[in-house]
Amino acid sequence: MRLPEPSDLCLLLVRTDYSDQQAWRAALAAATAVYEVGDFPRMGACLEPVESPDLAGLTPHDLVHLPRAGYVGQLAVADAQTMRDQTVLFIDLNTYNDQVGRTFRAIPQQVEGIASNLTIANMDFFEYADAADPDGVFRGF
Template identity: 60%
Template sequence: MMLPKGPDLSLIFVRTDYGDDDAWQQALAAANAVYEDDVAERMGAQLQPVESPELANLTPHQLVALPREDYLTAIAVADEQAMRDHTVLFVDFDEYGDQIGRTFRSVPWEVELIVANLSLANMDFAEFADSVDSDGVFRGF
């Protein structure tokens, strides 16, 4: 399996849990939903879904080891936990950094902010990963 090139100004959303198609649709909808914000107009994260049985149950380190069509700085992952609680797992793919494979989770309403800032290189992966709560979930700054 080769990971596809990410869309402009967004990330790929890799499905690794295949136990429940309805849960996948709900997780995808939650991650891409438009959440109201008093500060800026929101458009949703517009994550590009990537599905293949070859991706089933892969860990972040196994995903990082997969070949890619093009350079990826990060990916979003829909794993077993995401199917239950709709958090999105982010994995650092930056080969030029020293934390490749690092992960953090985010609540759905923060996904668009994360995707936009990573895609535009306004912020780097560590800024989000270093700002998670004690349970490893990013809920905003």
Template identity: 70%
Template structure:
């Protein structure tokens, strides 16, 4: 079961357990304070979830897990995250009829994504629709 969310954090579910150092590096990169001209940053509010039962689960399998509370999105640290530190986001919001949709984000974009999700300022599709052809969101302005 996916745990209850603390405060307005987003769950950051670890599904790859092959390299603890890579996990620590990915978590540090995702929650780091990255410089920005947009707004004052304080780091992404992510709640790490580690459980060996989650090892190897795909986004489709994560969607089907029971949850302690309602969750609209998940952040996931999968095998690719351990290689390149991109964070996988999975849509769980049943109201938008895109449950299971995914996109990845570079570490510097994780905080604005999480912040916008937490205050319902932007929807999942706004980031997913603006991901590059490789499925990675690198920001709205380049």
């Protein structure tokens, strides 16, 4: 499987868990919903779902090593935990730093801000990862 290049200003959302179609639909809806956070208008996260049986059960380590059709600096992942609690896993693929493979999770309300800031390089992956709670989940600054 080769990961496609995302559209401008979007992140790929790679589905690796196929155990529950209803949970997937709920997680995708939660990740792309419009949440009133802060004092500026929101549009919802620009996430492009990538689904394939070839992705089932892949770990972050496996995803880092997948071939890509173009440059992909970060991935959002819907894994088994996402299907249980709707947190989205983020993986750093940026080969211009020494943290390739670093991960953190985010609650759905934070996904839009993360995706937006990462795609325009307004913030770096490590800023979110470093701000995650001790359980590895980013809940906001």
